[in-house]
Amino acid sequence: MARNHAGLYFLMTFNMMVWGLNAVALKWLVLYFPPLPMQGIRLFLAGLALLPLMLVKGSWKPLSSKEWGWTAGIILTGVVGxxxxxxxxxTLTTATSAVLILALLPLMTSSLACLFLREKITGTGLCGILLGLAGVILVVFRGDDYSSTSGWGNLLIAGCMLSQAVSFILIKKATDTIDTKQLTSLMFLAGSVLIFLIGLFxxxxxxxxxxNGPLWVWAVLILSGVVASGWGHMMYNSAIHKLGPGQTALFNNLTPFFALVGSALLLGETIQWTQAAGFLLIVSGVFLGTGVWRTRRDSRMETPSGETGIGSLPLNHGEMTKEKQSHP
Structure with a gap:
């Protein structure tokens, strides 16, 4: 019978809200702390936050050489890079420009998933991607911001986006046999140490x-590390295992809207009508791209849909035996 992922969709939407507010938090943090040492400590806290979950559930297991290879690739691309x-x-560009560049992540991830994982993109899925991208552009567009942005900063954010897209492909392969909590904890603990050492130089x-930083800035750093990065990435990695990297990345279209709402509430910025209209396009894109409309219809049917991939009913990409080995 077709599986209904409505609960997972809700959790992913909430996760995107947390990540949107985290974008505002990171902009604050780089104003008070050096970026690389700050990221090293923040991500180390994220890894520590997941250790109790692994100890309680006993999800830790020795990794094979192949699994260590996947994990090392994820650490270098998804954490360090x-x-x-x-x-x-x-530190070099505006948050608005950074959000716009990062909004290309779903398209980049979907393209890589098609090339390396042979995921299919249906017509509705493609429409969802394009609608979501159009909404993102409309939401974050502010003409007066772009005159002050640095080309180098935008290039760094583009590299950041590409590095994360590559890590999503590796995570899909790794979570076939590695528990998502163990993988997320390992990637943050090891990756944070590498970032911190680079930051020292x-x-x-x-x-x-x-x-000597203010206590409230340290509080923001701890919340950002534990909630947004630690628990947020564990949830995201679990969704990648269940939905695939291409479909999961569609939810990233919601992050810019929540980032702008956070900026309005916490920084006093005004939300324009173009941004509200863009949010409607984003919601429509996620609705089509994730196949929520198809899930609700097929949940009444006895036979599951034969399609997988973006824009179709999101069946688990792993085999049942592999699913029993990992407990996202």
Whole structure:
């Protein structure tokens, strides 16, 4: 019988809200702390937050050499590459420009999924991607911001986006046999150490600067690491295993809207009518791209849909035996 992923869709939408607010938090943090040492500590906290879950559920297991290979690739692309370039880029460009570039993530991930995982993109899925991208562009468009952005900063954010898209493909392969909590904890613990060591060379006085930082900034850093990065990425990695990287990445279209809402509430910015209209396009894109309309119809049927991939009923891409081995 067709599986109904409505609960997972709700959790992913909530996760995108947390990530949208986290974009505002990161912009605050790079104003007070050096970007790379800050990211190293923040992501280390994210990895620590997941350790109790693994110990309670006993989900830790020794990894094979092949699994270590997937994990190393994810650490380099999804943690060191993505988070280092993100923090560095935010010091050189505006948050609005960064959000616009990162909005290309679903298209990049879907393209890589088609090339390397042979995921299918149906007509409705393609329409969903294009609608979501159009909505993102409309939401984040502010003409006066682009005159002050740095070309180098935008290039770093583009590299950050590409690095994360590659990591999503690797995560899909790795979570066939590795528990998502173990993978997420490993990638943050190991990746954060690498980022912190790099940060010591780039910002030798970074530790002393952070030690003298305001307590409320440290509170933002801890919440950002534990909630947004730790628990948020664990949930996202679990969704990649169940829905596939291409379909899961569609939810990233919601992040810019929540980032702008957070900016309005926390920074006093005004939401324009173009941004509200863009949000409607984003919701429509996610609705079509994830196949929610098809899921509700097929949930009444006895025979499952034969399609998989973006725009179709999101069946699990792994075999049942593999699904029993991992517990996302």
């Amino acid at each position: 993505h988070h280092s370039l993100l923090a560095w880029g935010l 780039v910002s030798p006085d970074g530790i002393s600067i952070m030690a």
